[in-house]
Amino acid sequence: MTKPFLSSNIQNLAGTRTLTLPKEPWRRVYSNLFTRIRVIVLSVSSLPALLSLPFFGVSEIFFYLMIPTLFLTHFAVRKLRGRAKQEITRYHKARENELLGEEELQALNLCARFTYRDQGWYHTYENFPFWDRKAGYDDPAFSETRPYITLKFDYSEHLARSLKQSWGITSKKGALTMIHDLRDGKLHRCSIVNMFNQEGFDIVYDILSSLTGVPHDSFHQVFFPDEDQPHAAETQGQSLVAALDQFGLDEAVFLAAIRDKCEEFEDPQSLKLHGDARDQMFQIVRHVGRLALRNDLRNMFLFKAEAIDQVLYPQGEDDLLALGWGFDLSRGMFLLRNAYAAGFLSREELRSELPAYRQVASAVFPDWQSYFCSEVIGYLSWKMRDSKPADAYSETSGAADECHKVMAQHFPIGRQLPWPEADAAAKEALAQALAGNDVNPFFMPQTLGAAVAPPPLAEISQPEGALLH
DSSP, rough: OHHHHHHHHHHHTTOSOOOOOOOOHHHHHHHHHHHHHHHHHHHHHHHHHHHHHHHOOOSHOOOOHHHHHHHHHHHHHHHTTTHHHHHHHHHHHHHHHOOHHHHHHHHHGGGGGHHHHTTTOSSSSSSOOOTTTGGGGSSSGOOSSSSSSSSSOOHHHHHHHHHHHHHHSSSHHHHHHHHHHHTTTTTOHHHHHHHHHHHHHHHHHHHHHHOOOOGGGGGGHHHHHOOSTHHHHHHOOOOOHHHTTTTTHHHHHHHHHHHHHHHTOOSSSSOOOHHHHHHHHHHHHHHHHHHHHHHHHHSSSOHHHHHHHHHHHBBBTTTBBOOTTHHHHHHHHHHHHHHHTTSSSHHHHHHHHHHHHHHHHHHHSSSHHHHHHHHHHHHHHHHHHTTTHHEEEEEEEHHHHHHHHHTTTTTTTTTTOOOOOOOOOHHHHHHHHHSTTTTTTGGGBOOOOOOOOOOTTOOOOTTOOOOOO
């Protein structure tokens, strides 16, 4: 600090220089004056009742005299309780917001779980009311001097920093690229198929170990030998009978144990095996792993069997497997709303993105229940990448609970929002999302992503025909 600066402050503190003090704006003065007047009026209105106490006690006269005070108190309380509604009305008027139609609300509420989690707004383009502090008081929402007391605002520069830290987005182009990729399912990491594999290998190898007494880690090299392993060429094309015979196990006994496990999981479709031992084992593993996840979705995350099967099993003319696409659509819509509030997108640009999101979602899912089930599956696979399984399942239970609460409260607030119908435009939007060469193949039945064996087993390539159906 410079000496003149310090000297100036010392003089001011010492009272040797007179500073012009700022005056309160007239609107705030009137607001505070009105509040004080109400307190004075309430006090004065109760004086007759209080003065009557020494003469008449708590009698009918006392209660009659208290009626004006009670009436004024009731009016004041109603006024205070309605402050949030008044501020919302004032905010919408400043932003020139219009009431949104059903189709816009259907698209915006694809991220309803995030909105519920953050206690945000279901019925506006942004998740929260926002203030562009870079514009200062030129921001229309803050053009008035009266403060907002009830509304909690987010700030556009804070949202911009958050988008950079969480998403690596620093521009309109970057935001739109990510929004489009999430809408079309390009960014999903195929980790759900890996979950099927990991769970399936554990279960199937446990069955083999219990039937033969052979250690759990002894089976993998027989069914999936390394290419450089001696006799690998001989074992790769062997039958399931020959592979199991190496452990002294009859094929019929093994397949009966697998059928018992599938019945335990209430298998909705029978397993039809084909190919050599490697292909058949892969089909068994993936089938059992998918059933295990299906069982968790029913018993742990409390989704209905119909919704789960809509997501985990092929649907429609294209035999589409939705799996975790709902999680990407949810994140994409959340990003779209935040990119608008952060100032990367104009209101017109946000509006132009809503129809495609709505169309893709309606073509992939039949209802909100299936959509949220898919979001939970995607969330679980996302958490499994960086967390211990127990932690991933615990956090996913919280996300599933949020989804159920969203559906229970009939969002957006105060109305029921039906699931959008899949029309010709929706089917065309889905076809375009699946048509690109770089589209994630995870959602297409022909190719289902990388196949990963559980550690410490080596990774294996996916054999032809090892599909989920």
